[in-house]
Amino acid sequence: MKILVIEDEKFLSQSICDYLKGENFLCEPAFDYQSAFDKIGSYDYDCIILDINLPGGSGLDILKELKRMHKTEGVIIVSARNSLDDKISGLQLGADDYLPKPFHMAELGARVQAIVRRRQFEGNNIIRFKEIEINTSGKTVHVNESEVPLTKKEFDLLLFLVANKNKVISKSAIAEHLSGDDADVMDNFDFVYAHIKNLKKKLQEAGCFDYIKTVYGLGYKFSV
Incomplete structure (x- = not known):
């Protein structure tokens, strides 16, 4: 899961x-309005943690841009401005939650987890697809009730594929999801193939049907 x-x-x-x-999230920072604006225009995220008062602009304008672009990221506003007007404005512009500074990291983490579950999996901690x-809380995978030991990247990859089941996902989209900005400077996406291969092998050895299909020239699709 990728967080901005x-x-x-x-x-x-x-x-x-x-x-x-x-907590097994992939995080990317943006320290000012322009870099944040560039990132939301170039990448997709599972959740955005957004300060309102930014150098070069307002976080509320970032919310407006997300809405204009029809982006679906969950947004948590974190701001020292603890005014009712800011909270109402942010929520009206599409933010999912508002957390005033200072806050405990555990509370922020719980809210991020809740938004990701609500956005992608209808609020469920346990995601089931066939066997x-x-x-998502324990970061475990079972096939026919037997646990399958996956690396963090393999777990993130499986969750990403299941969240986008029946859709063709390009290698570049998978690379971006697993590696963030680093995907832009990669010469190739061989590591995506390696992770796909290892994930398929572990699932099949556990008795799982091969749901990960190669769509030649395009990418991969998770489907029956």
């Missing part, structure tokens, strides 16, 4: 990223 942290206080931004990485069971 739009926060100009670099120490706080790093603290948020460090905590969420410990596969994915526990």
Whole structure:
């Protein structure tokens, strides 16, 4: 799961990223309005953590741009401005939640998890597809009730594919989801093929049907 942290206080931004990485999220920081604007135009995220008061512009304008672009990311506003007007404006513009500073990282993490579940899996912690069971809180995968040991990348890949089942997902989209900005400087996406191959092998060895289909020239699709 990929999170964009739009926060100009670099120490706080790093603290948020460090905590969420410990919760198995991939985090990217943006420290000002323009870099945040560029990122939301170029990439997709599962959730955005957004400060209102940014160098070069307002976080409320970022919300307006997300709405204009018909983006579906969940948004949590985090701001020292604890005024009712800011909270109402942000929620009216499409934010999902509002968390005033200072806050506990565990609370932020719980809210991020809740938004991702609500947006992608109708609020469920347990995701089931045929014989596969994915526990998004425990970060575990079972096939026919037997646990399948997956790496973090393999778990993220499986969850991404299941969340987009019956859709063709390009190699570049998978690379971006797994590696964030680093995908832009990669010469090739061989690592995507390697992760797909390893994930398929582990699932099939556990008795799972091969749901991951190669769509030649386009990417992969998770379907029956």
